[in-house]
Amino acid sequence: MNRVILIGASNVTMAFPRLVNGLGTAFDSPLEIWGAHGHGRSYGTWSKVLGRALPGISNCRLWKEWSVAESDPRPRALLTDIGNDVLYGHESPQIIDWIESCLQRLRSMQAKIVMTRLPLASLQRLSRLRFTVARRILFPRCALKFDDVIRIAHELDDRLTSLGEEYGANIVEPLGHWYGLDPIHVRSRCMNRAWRHILQAWFAGDPPGFPRVSLQRTLNTWRWWPAERSRRGRLTETTQPVFRHNGLTVRLY
Numbered sequence: 001m002n003r004v005i006l007i008g009a010s011n012v013t014m015a016f017p018r019l020v021n022g023l024g025t026a027f028d029s030p031l032e033i034w035g036a037h038g039h040g041r042s043y044g045t046w047s048k049v050l051g052r053a054l055p056g057i058s059n060c061r062l063w064k065e066w067s068v069a070e071s072d073p074r075p076r077a078l079l080t081d082i083g084n085d086v087l088y089g090h091e092s093p094q095i096i097d098w099i100e101s102c103l104q105r106l107r108s109m110q111a112k113i114v115m116t117r118l119p120l121a122s123l124q125r126l127s128r129l130r131f132t133v134a135r136r137i138l139f140p141r142c143a144l145k146f147d148d149v150i151r152i153a154h155e156l157d158d159r160l161t162s163l164g165e166e167y168g169a170n171i172v173e174p175l176g177h178w179y180g181l182d183p184i185h186v187r188s189r190c191m192n193r194a195w196r197h198i199l200q201a202w203f204a205g206d207p208p209g210f211p212r213v214s215l216q217r218t219l220n221t222w223r224w225w226p227a228e229r230s231r232r233g234r235l236t237e238t239t240q241p242v243f244r245h246n247g248l249t250v251r252l253y
Contacts, residue, residue, distance in 0.1 A: 001072050002027045004202075005034045005111065007057055007102065009081035010184075012037035015191050017221040018210040020250060022195070026208040030247035036062050038226070040138075042085050044098035046230070053230040058098045061227045062253035063105055065240070076202045077111035079103070079169070082160060083118045083153060083184065087139040092156045096163060103167040113169040114201050118157040121176030122183045123150060134183055170201035188212070226252040 004023055006012050012019070012035070020033060036057045040049040044056040054060075068075065079102060085095045106113050126134075131146045144152075164171045175197070178190045186194045195210040213221075224242035228235060243250040 001069065002029055002031045003034065003068060003072065003075040004031065005062070005075060005077040005106070006037060007035075007077065007079050008037045009041035009084050010039045011081050011186055012078075013039055013222075014185065015195060015210065017213045017218040018191060019195065020221055020248075021213050021217070022208040022210040024248045026203070030249070032241075032249045032251065034062055034066070034251050034253070036060050036226075036253045037081070040084060041081065042088060042090075043082065043095065043102070044085065044090065045088070047084070047088070048230075051232055054226065055228060056098070058101045060253040062251075065227075065251075065253075066109065068109070075109055075111045077106045077109070077113045078115075078199070079106075079113065080116040080198070082116070083156070084139075086149060086152050086156060087135070087142045087144065089142065089144065092152060092159060095156060096159050099160065100163060100167075103163065103169070107167055112202060113164075113167065114172060114199060115160070115164045115169040116172045116174055116198060117161060118153050119174040119176075119179060119184055120153065120157055121174065122179035123153055125176065126150075126183045130181065130183065138184070172198050172201075224250065224252055228253075 006019060016035065016037070023033060024031060038054045040047050041054055042056050044058050046053050046055055079099065082095070082099060085098070103113070128146045131149070135142050161171055178186045178194045180187045192210045196207045200207050225236070225238040227240050228237050230236070240251040241249045242252055
């Protein structure tokens with residue numbers, strides 16, 4: 001059984017229907033996708049977007065429920081969308097601790113890890129006006145100033161790069177042209193190329209394609225709920241896996 005672990009936030013969520021479709025065609029044997037992502041997801045604390053809250057990735061149930069047979073291939077793991085916690089006001093040392101706890105667990109699984117850096121090329125082109133608009137829309141409670149965010153992002157990126165190298169991760173730098181007016185989310189028209197570039201290290205040859213899927217399939221995928229989430233203060237638990245068909249299994253946390 002092949003296993004893929006997709007860890008991130010909005011970029012993983014928006015591309016998830018494409019990722020499920022593309023990865024589902026990339027392997028000859030059965031595939032399990034383990035996902036821990038969601039809009040505004042934090043790596044360490046509960047985070048809320050539009051009334052829905054999710055646990056921090058480093059504390060979610062994925063790590064407790066993970067199981068694998070000794071005969072299975074090495075799992076493939078992705079860590080991305082790491083910058084959200086900066087805009088939640090968390091300091092770099094705390095964010096690094098959360099990321100390292102994930103890397104430690106992935107190394108114990110003998111996972112083939114891909115980790116993306118922060119989108120510094122996009123942030124470098126960011127004007128103060130665009131920053132203010134994006135902050136108010138995406139992180140309305142953030143009080144950090146433009147110069148502080150840029151400084152912390154560079155500091156965090158440097159430490160993440162060193163940490164990823166220490167844990168043997170394949171480190172991928174996001175390309176500036178993937179982003180438009182929104183400085184942190186990959187544009188729809190660039191998703192296929194971006195995800196093939198990000199996940200290249202998982203494959204000996206060419207990576208699979210991640211083209212747009214039908215609207216119906218997209219909506220069906222986005223209706224799969226994680227193992228636990230809170231909505232308006234009420235905790236909801238969902239039995240995993242949320243999908244199983246033709247050798248493809250999906251679990252969300």
